[in-house]
Amino acid sequence: MLLSIQNLHAGLEDGTPLLNGIDLRVNAGEVHAIMGPNGSGKSTLANVIAGREEYRVTQGDIVFKEQSLLALTPEERAHLGVFLSFQYPVEIPGVSVSNFIKTAINEHRKARGEEPMDAAALLKMMREKLNLLEMDKSFLSRSLNEGFSGGEKKRNEIFQMAMLQPALAILDETDSGLDIDALRIVAQGVNALKSKENAVVVITHYQRLLDYIVPDFVHVLLHGKIVKSGGKELALELEDRGYDWIKKENAGA
């Protein structure tokens, strides 16, 4: 078991509850999709797993690689292999993509007690991953996300994922703001990185991305709780019927 979320309750610091008892198990080699209407708690779940401070866990546990994440800082979680592809990646002016990723990789290595990566090896790896995502190498010298198009920002997220090779990648609405070509390239990148050792959790509002990144499991989130799980056919059903029938099914509960 790579990730095991048990009865997770979390909310804002002021006490507003957002997640109300999430249970989720993810094994290495699996792809899970988490779907749900706006405001159902999808992005909150992603941020709580990554350790964002503005959320408080009030009950339950998140166990990753047999270790509870709750007491760990966001960077410690990252070092263990948790990666979040942000819905809205931030801009950091004056910091080049290559400098940023170099810093990130070397912080990972430092956490493992390793020396910084050799510059030539790093450059070679960056070139490979850029090719995978059909990105030009001029990209490396641009300021992180500054003036990037929506598609470039998302590709940059997947580029970083490719560089850091996480055990668990959470893609938070990676499809939003992407045209169909960019979507295909991003999905291609994610698929190329899949292996028996890692897992992917795709958070999405629409089924569209799941045509390209095919999930083993689909979960529907409603009011901070997983109310329905199934195979990839569940995603198609949601595409067809919307979320209203699920809301109705759960209205009495």
Add this chain to the structure above:
Amino acid sequence: MSQDELLEGVTSADYKYGFSSEIESDTLPPGLNEGVIRAISAKKNEPEWLTDWRLEAFRLWSLMEEPTWANVTYKKPDYQAISYYSAAKKKQITSLDEVDPELLKTFEKLGISLDEQKRLSGVAMDIVVDSVSVATTFKKTLAEKGIIFCSISDAVQEHPALIKKYLGTIVPRTDNYFAALNSAVFTDGSFCYIPKGVRCPMELSTYFRINQAGTGQFERTLLIADEGSYVSYLEGCTAPQRDENQLHAAVVELIAMEGAEIKYSTVQNWYPGDAQGKGGVFNFVTKRGLCERKAKISWTQVETGSAVTWKYPSCILKGDDSIGEFYSVAVTNHYQQADTGTKMIHLGKRTKSTIVSKGICAGHSQGSYRGLVKIGPRAENARNHSQCDSLLMGSGCGSHTFPYIEIQNKTAQVEHEATTSKIGEDQIFYCNQRGIPAEAAIALIVNGYCKDVLNQLPMEFAVEAQKLLAISLEGSVG
């Protein structure tokens, strides 16, 4: 005890360490009057005109008021409580064990060698012998090119004509309160002359760092680049400098003759006071350069130290087609206050100036940018571009911008851009998520923000300045 006996006592006590010349190892009692100025001048064996020049500066200073227009508050120093001639101001220590452990930690983070740590902390040691020999080597290389680089006191003795011709021509004694004070009492400082058409083969830093560990309280620097010459000059040091002197009032004058270029870089890291705002240096500096035709002066400064900073390195663009540049990073943390900026005075035709100012405020500090762009009536087609950015960390600090623009020629093109931003929780979390801890994330973000300025520094200095920025802001995001 007579002054001579006092002098004798200090001299012989100091001499056993063997690294001060007898001139520098005596002390005058506190206080400022004509007698003190005559004594300083006499000890330095100065010509009569210079003694008179100092006395006139003192007379002018006595009539002036300490300026209050800057956006800083501090308790005015008691000018009669300062000793204006003192070499034995530093407590003599004999090993690094006696040095403040905090200071040593910072040295380590900056990657400063053990020998240099000792030198910077003022530990008496034999490294001095080495640096003298290194310095001698540099001096020889420079001498072959006809470059003069020596202390201002030596210059008065050895190159009196140059000093008499140029001293106080760029920053006159009447310029301001602190410049007048400096003119009356300066004792330390550097003189540099680059002959026609000579490109100075090295950064004048290496030498400087070896030679000027304890820079003076009232430093006076005069740098002359003759026609078509080039020099890059580095002042200061990235290592933190403890100093017993609370008041520093330096004057720097640059002269770039036709076609000459001067690049003047400063890293200022004087003691900023403690986290509660106690202590720290008052840094009241007047820096100005004159550009003749097609000359260029470029000021780059990284200001992280001092409790109060009052500093406006400026360019007088007198000659046609001359260029002035000002690149500044000013960091304030805890209770530091900085009021800094530049003046670009466009007099010649087609003169160009660029201002890039990056302020970073954290803690309870106050940072102000104050800049004047003046286009004179003769300055056809002059151009200026100013970019003033401030970055705030936390909510207890303040950042202010005071741009002054005076245009007397309608062909001028003047642009001013300003931004204020905060390091966002979002940015920090984004870095954290990629495995980068908060302190490293701040260093990364701040260095990115300052990139346009840091790029202007010579390579080795830039690397140290980056580390210095990170250290100055440690603990500023909780």
